[in-house]
Amino acid sequence: MSNREAQRFETVCVSETSDGPVHELVEGRDVPISKTNLVNRTLPHRDRRMVGAWCFVDTYGPDAVITMPGMRVPAHPHIGLQTVSWLLEGTIEHRDSLGSHQMVQPGELNLMTAGHGIAHSEESPQERPPRLHGAQLWVALPEHARHVEPRFEHVVDLPRLRLGDVTVTVIVGELAGEASPARVHSPLVGADLDVAGPAQVPLQVDFEHAVVVTSGQVEVDGELLRPGRLLYLGTGRDRLHVTSASGGRCLLLGGEPFDEEILMWWNFVGRTHEEIVEARERWMGELAGGFAGEQVRFGAVPGFTGAPLAAPALPTSRLRPRGRR
Structure with missing residues (x-):
């Protein structure tokens, strides 16, 4: 998914984590992507930039995509991150510059590792279910992995377990002794919790965690959450109490506090002003040159019909560090 916010400012994230459990509500904001x-x-x-290596969380739907055009995010580039696509309802058609072509279905994971550079598109297919509902998340790659070769993984057989009245799907990382086969590059966890009643969810005590509700209502740490809010929980917890009176779904996100500064601008996760400028110039150069020649970094997306996204203009001032809070 592409960052289409009108105000495209750089974000530098630093590891200013709380030492121990906290209870911090973060209000989401609506952002047009098309x-x-x-x-x-x-x-x-502005109040919370990262949770572990998780640096970007979008939720969407449920949208009636039979009477609407559906999702259509044209080809666009990424560096320095992994994209995690997770659906509750509907279908999304993924294409990328590696030649991958995959239909994303509910309960299946699409994991794309950008590394030093990749381009992809996401759209609702012509033949599709009537509703679309899901999440797109980014994981920042640590220094040792951020220049790896790009790759794409589609994982159907994810581990599932029952904890009390909660059905858990481990999307990435490990939870309660179950590990996802998806390849990640820093200690983290991402899990879908289908909450029908109370349960105690075990947590890794040295991770920081957060919960974002995707459907219905879920009570987390005594807080009744609805979609559109993230509850940051800090570190130092070995378990979390969740429940729901009428049923709900949420994502549990966590990871070892990320100890590197990262600079986010548009669809790029880098470290310096110069790196972001160079990535933008390369993408725009490829657009102008038709993705031809020896200097292709991102590449064309085979099968996508339509113009790729042009990068927004850089700010007139130098991209500079900003605090996590």
């Missing part, structure tokens, strides 16, 4: 599609963005936020 003329017909809105998402709710809870990360990055």
